[in-house]
Amino acid sequence: MTEPAAATRTLVIQREMPHPPEKIWRALTQGPLIKEWLMDNDFQPVVGHGFNFRSTPMPKWDGVIDGEVLVVEPNKKLSYTWNALGLESVVVWTLIATNGGTLVRMEQSGFRPDQEANYQGANYGWQKFIAGLEQVLAGLD
């Protein structure tokens, strides 16, 4: 990552869940379970595996999020890229066993498309982003 720090933004969501890490790991890594809480997918917990998360297609956006598995440390850490609508980002899941269960931490870091470098060669994604934005926002509410 050679972009200046100002170019990146990170979102962190952390929650303690009353379940063991092994169980949460299954929910994070097994396709049929991922589909239940996140999106339809062809995910496999194998480093280098390219996959799609598929949400409902919208006008001018096929609803597909492209990803590649970066890190697989069973029951501890899972990371993959998350590219959609011209936004490139990385998602990192960290599981930490606690007395009552597991601390689940999700961190998503991405690049802001107003950075010049990210725009170059990314015009198509940018257009899709603009066109799909309203529908995306509506879908997230």
Place this chain on the structure above:
Amino acid sequence: MEAASDVVFRTLADPTRRAIFESLVRDGEQTVRALTDRAGVSQPAVSKHLAVLKSAGLVRDRPEGRSVHYSAEPKGLAPLIDWMSLYGAFWRDRFARLEDLLERMDP
């Protein structure tokens, strides 16, 4: 931040205006006449849309001789790309679903 994104959002909510903006994004700098040829609306209407886009910071203009060339202003989109709120809402919802699923799963 909220107010700025509202302006950009409202500006791009109009399909004709969004099409003009997308045309500038896709094909680069253009004159009002060139944009009118594509837009399927009158030149005054296109000019009006361009004025709204400009006041929202989404396009910039460059006079040259008798004509004015318009181009997209990527930075104007920044308020829209409030990434954190977009994905924040998304992930909070998905975390709730994940917890719901965990309750239903075998131990």
